[in-house]
Amino acid sequence: MVFSYGFLDATRDMALWLVLDLQGLPDDPLGFAKQAVFKSAPTLGIYDLGHTVEWTSHFIWFVIYRIYQC
Numbered sequence: 001m002v003f004s005y006g007f008l009d010a011t012r013d014m015a016l017w018l019v020l021d022l023q024g025l026p027d028d029p030l031g032f033a034k035q036a037v038f039k040s041a042p043t044l045g046i047y048d049l050g051h052t053v054e055w056t057s058h059f060i061w062f063v064i065y066r067i068y069q070c
Contacts, residue, residue: 017047022059038062 022042024031035042042059 014048017045020044020046022057034063 022044044057046055
């Protein structure tokens, strides 16, 4: 579930970007190690580029990269 408590200026009818904080799963045995190695807040950015919607998350790319390296 996603909750956003952001506010838009009265002249805007939509947000162009949204950044969400990520939390690891409580039962992930490597969750503490992943956070210790990454050393920054895990976030997910969602961007409306007009013709497409894109996302970016260095933390997600880090976790996926580590999974495929094993």
